[in-house]
Amino acid sequence: MSDVRPDEVSDILRKQLAGFQKEVDIYDVGTVLQVGDGVARVYGLTHALMSELIEFPHGVFGMVLNLEEDNVGCILFGESSEISEGNTVRRTGRVASMPVGEGMLGRVVNPLGQPIDGRGPVATAKLLPIERKALGVIQRQPVKEPLQTGIKAVDGMIPIGRGQRELIIGDRQTGKTAIALDAIINQRYTHGDKAKKEGIKPVYCIYVAVGQKSSTVAQVVDKLQQEGAMEYTTVIAATATDPAPMQFIAPYSGATLGEFFRDSGRHALVVYDDLTKQAQAYRQVSLLLRRPPGREAYPGDIFYLHSRLLERASKLSDDLGGGSLTALPVIETQAGDVSAYIPTNVISITDGQIYLEPGMFNSGIRPAINVGISVSRVGGHAQIKAMKKVAGSLRIGLAQYRELEAFAKFGSDLDKSTLAQLKRGSHLVELLKQGQFVPMSVEKQVVALFAGTFGYVDEIPLEELARYERELLEVMELRHPDILEAIASTKDLAPDLTEKLKGVMKQFTDSFRATVKA
């Protein structure tokens, strides 16, 4: 490199800085009247807009949430202890926004889009407001493609479609996050070559952690990395140490990022984990801004808080590229009380719920899904035909089993058909058990459920069922990949394929039973 002459540098600087003194910066200012607990009241800022970003001293930003007769109420996204009464604040003219783009994939960011994973700035070219109006009727179409979670019980009985909003609800420690994470991990296959051949479009995932422990979030990120799921996933974290305003806006940031993928014709999955804590954060800032409290001290617009968020999940019409945004909100209940305020609100907004029960979880049925009250109101249209055929009778069979189970506990003599139903039911329950982080492809699920609903497992002892399933799938993979291939590509169980599968199944079951007796 040749030497840089000082006069050359000053020449360039002079050229670059020409016109420097011409600029007059015009901005609106206000004065802080009161500050504390993550909110501030500001006098002045007469032209401030709703949800506009306000610049406070020391690089703290705030967002306008209340416009009142003589002051403006702001929520602060930073340390409020550095701000004092009388400070001058400045309007930015921007509404609170989130940077979006492919650069976000694989990153851990805060709700303002700033990276918190220590891997340098995020390369994004676009900013979108975090609060956006949900699309109208014309821009949408019914949900039609499946979103495979890789969990037999969910994909079989509570199918989720791309563009759906499915609530995951249950007490603490019942595996709510596990289901959401499995769903994210299972999207890895949509990014592979095989999915491309089958015409399955990739799904980009966003995991929004609200009010969780930082250690939990770190664990989640670590797990996603191990499973190779971070490549197509963004984690937006507003942990328990972050100010309540951050926790309140985090789901909206997630939705905005999801919408970026949706609007460019792609598919996105957003997990809001969890909305109970977001509601609590919103309650906090609302009460501090002196909005009147309502039921359970939540403000009056708490329903709208969640409905406007979840309404942004959608399947776009083909004219708009046919992208989708699927939402998996999580709600934590207290002692199984689904009739509390927030759970009932979110249940009524979503297109169905997956209800997890601590009792089932503790008795070893995992995932602990209560099939009786879990529903999916629109996902059925998205289920592939093969799955519909094998899982159609699963729900009703389990429901009947549950009814009989309570009855049979009295130990009276039971007739033959009742005994058969009980046996089938207990085997189905056993078959639907599945470990965490082992999502299963849809064709394998079809085969496993086929064995259950067509009675092949009825004579296998319950404690041998897990081995039966594992070996059956191994045999299918090694000796009959053509059957799996056919299910995956045709997405249906044609009569000849069914016959073929039945033959294989019978042969395998017979040989398996021989090993059990020995």
Add this chain to the structure above:
Amino acid sequence: MKNLRVARRYAQAMMDSADAAHTIEETARDLAGVAAALEGSRELRLLAASPVVRPARKEAIFREIFGSRVGKGTMDFLALVIAMQREMHLAEIAEQFALLRDTKTGAVGVSVVAAVALTAPQEQDLAGALGRATGKTVRLRLTVDPSIRGGLVVRVGDTVLDASVRRQLELLKARFIAGGPPAN
């Protein structure tokens, strides 16, 4: 915390009464004087803020201090404010009254910060230019603050026209950190 709602209501009431009596200018001067006295005397401020001193005592004290200096209307107003126990907001009331008077007379208070003292012709030029821009009579309040390095900072209401060198340097720094191309 300033209680602007209270200040605005009392100022408006005073304005209505002063308007009826055609004594707006006098009242404005009187109230500004009261505010200045409060500003200047810590004892008076403490007295106004103290809930221990009974209103009758406070009124007597205020009458002794201001009785001969302000008009009857203003004194009655002060007595009312004290009777309603809002005397701790007197400074804000005076401020709001000045704002109301400005709106009424089509004037606007403009604060100008300059790095060095302006000469008289410069001041006139500035007032003229600002008057044309705002369409109102401009009352300049000049302050000298060397920390802005150069240029002017003009504040009209909530809007700041910042032509100071300090602000330019801040923007330049932000631009360098962002690493983007120059804006012009």
